[in-house]
Amino acid sequence: MPQSRPRIIPEATVARLAVYLRVLAGLADGGRSHVSSGELASAAGVNPAGLRKDLSYLGPCGVRGVGYSVAGLRDRLTDALGGERSRPCVLIGIGRLGSALADYAGFASRGFEFVGLLDTDPAAVGRRVGGLPVRPVAELESVVAETQAAIGVITTPAEVAQSVCDRLVSVGVRSILNFAPVALTVPAGVDVRKVDLSVELQVLAFLDQQRHGTPPLVAPLRAAQGSAR
Amino acid sequence: MPQSRPRIIPEATVARLAVYLRVLAGLADGGRSHVSSGELASAAGVNPAGLRKDLSYLGPCGVRGVGYSVAGLRDRLTDALGGERSRPCVLIGIGRLGSALADYAGFASRGFEFVGLLDTDPAAVGRRVGGLPVRPVAELESVVAETQAAIGVITTPAEVAQSVCDRLVSVGVRSILNFAPVALTVPAGVDVRKVDLSVELQVLAFLDQQRHGTPPLVAPLRAAQGSAR
DNA sequence: ACGACTTTGTTCAGGCGTTCACAAGCGGTT
DNA sequence: AACCGCTTGTGAACGCCTGAACAAAGTCGT
Structure with a gap:
């Protein structure tokens, strides 16, 4: 066989x-x-x-x-792709992007369910987003333990993303989706996927410049070279 | 030389x-x-x-x-990457994700400025998001013409994304960032970049299942597969 | 029942991106 | 002034993915 x-x-x-x-x-x-x-x-x-x-x-x-x-x-x-079983996710950083993700219907329909929303801002804590209360980020470890969350989604500012990531890893989360504009370092055995919105726009800007009207932009130090296309 | x-x-x-x-x-x-x-x-x-x-x-x-x-x-x-000049962008679909993008500080600091926010929902039209009023999507063509927008960002439901895309292209937008979960078809000379959030999660779920759920089947010739990425 | 058409599954070559390893070049030191 | 260590820049090999051509296989029409 x-x-x-x-x-x-x-x-x-x-x-x-x-x-x-x-x-x-x-x-x-x-x-x-x-x-x-x-x-x-x-x-x-x-x-x-x-x-x-x-x-x-x-x-x-x-x-x-x-x-x-x-x-x-x-x-x-x-x-x-992993069966139909529901995959519990925690989301850290309930700003505008985090809120948008928290009740994005496209996730739930594919088996991804947010079971914990965390934020540092006391003004955000307690709010309900997508039917779930926002809890203080200090409870990250206990929330992951309670819910057996398998995936962590980071939508925090860049400065705290690495520390949040470390805490997720330390309690057993092995899959991380990172929206913060930093490169996270993780131990082997942990998967990180990064979504970088500014980079997407900047690639578009580059392609547009390259194709469209390429002005002969040249570094001021070196002599001008032709910009063939 | x-x-x-x-x-x-x-x-x-x-x-x-x-x-x-x-x-x-x-x-x-x-x-x-x-x-x-x-x-x-x-x-x-x-x-x-x-x-x-x-x-x-x-x-x-x-x-x-x-x-x-x-x-x-x-x-x-x-x-x-295109100089420091500001790149005007229009955003179609001011739902939660669209609103989050509209006042995401990370864009403005890199020279991407939203100059037009459009939505079909009459309840959304007129709201101010990130200091800009939401206008009806019927004005898409005139907004692009007024503002000379170079980049279109689509955060609409999947069903209308293609038609919005077509209209953007027809008024000269050559760079499109698409968050709707559909593959847009565009004529040659137009660049589309797609951000698909569900796909990111599903890839994570697959990698987790593969590593976690199938130890004995695949021969671990390359032991200790680090997943630094 | 047989032949022909349609569509899958696979194999092969090509291009692209990544990684390693080495030579070239610059600054600091003696 | 010459040497030495450090870092860049580049050339080549490797592996991966993509795109196209071909064979296998099943169905529909006669």
């Missing part, structure tokens, strides 16, 4: 699998029973061949000549 | 340059005059050699044996 199931899946593929899953959920709601790789790829914004390669990491999921069963593939992807 | 200046800069490098710039700004505030690649790389969470390679796309920026001038490198990066 081939034990080819637990093939290692590239991280880039995992991210796309999550996108496919969302598209499939929409198709299932629309009553579709089958999809071709071409249609799925177009809806997800990727290459059809790449999509088939991504899915092939899960083993054969489709029927040749027909396509993929929407419900079947959805279930298989759900499984591969 | 080599005229190697307009080397193409990989997009991944551009994203990291933005991170270096932020770290340098912090160092400059702290009064530091010089940094080594090692220290900068550690603060940015990347490999020192990779950092030097990234910077080398801009031409020689450092002094051998000494390091990089904090102020000098900061200015050079600022220039490379």
Whole structure:
């Protein structure tokens, strides 16, 4: 028997699998029973061949000549991405961004449930956000212990992000989503993903400048060089 | 003399340059005059050699044996990423996430200024968010024309994101940052960057399950897989 | 029942990004 | 003035991911 199931899946593929899953959920709601790789790829914004390669990491999921069963593939992807069980998350830093995340419906529908909201600001503590009371950040350790939170989301100012991260790790959180604009250092065995909104805008600005009207910007020290394009 | 200046800069490098710039700004505030690649790389969470390679796309920026001038490198990066001029942005979809972005201080400090906030909800229109009044989305075209907005940020529900995107493109916006969970299709010459919060969480969930739930299946040839990232 | 069409799954080559290792260059010291 | 240590900048190898072509397989029509 081939034990080819637990093939290692590239991280880039995992991210796309999550996108496919969302598209499939929409198709299932629309009553579709089958999809071709071409249609799925177009809806997800990727290459059809790449999509088939991504899915092939899960083993054969489709029927040749027909396509993929929407419900079947959805279930298989759900499984591969961690099942349907609810994943408890704690969120530290209930500012505007934190509040927005706390009651973003897109999380709950995918099995991510916020079970703890923490903030240092006494004015924020006690407020209810998304049906949950904000608690003082001093209770971080006890909240994680009570709720068995598996994922920590950091939306604090940059200065305190590392200390919050350290405290999360110390009580057993191994998955961290970081919105603070700093590079967190964590011990091996802990996964950190960083979302950096300013960087996204700055990449767009760079691409626009590069493509559009590239003025011959040159360092004042060196002589001017042509800016071909 | 080599005229190697307009080397193409990989997009991944551009994203990291933005991170270096932020770290340098912090160092400059702290009064530091010089940094080594090692220290900068550690603060940015990347490999020192990779950092030097990234910077080398801009031409020689450092002094051998000494390091990089904090102020000098900061200015050079600022220039490379589009200068210091303010970039006007419009934001469509003033829900909780949109409101959070609208007065996020991190954008303004990097030259990104929201000049138009748009929403369909009549209850939202007229509210002031971050010192700017919310206007009806019907005025999208005129707002972009008035303000010469260069970047569009979409935080609408998924269903209307494509139509908003089309309208932005039709009035000349060439850079779009999309928070809606759909793949936008745009004509050539338009750049779209997508931020997908659910996907980030789902990747974390997958990595956790993979590491935590399957010890014996996959051969741990590379033991102690560190996940520094 | 058979053939042809459709669509998947896989294999192969190409490009890109990352990492390591070394030579070049500058400042400080004797 | 020359040497030495330190740091940058770059060239090359490695691995990963992406994109395209091909074979396998199942279904529909006749």
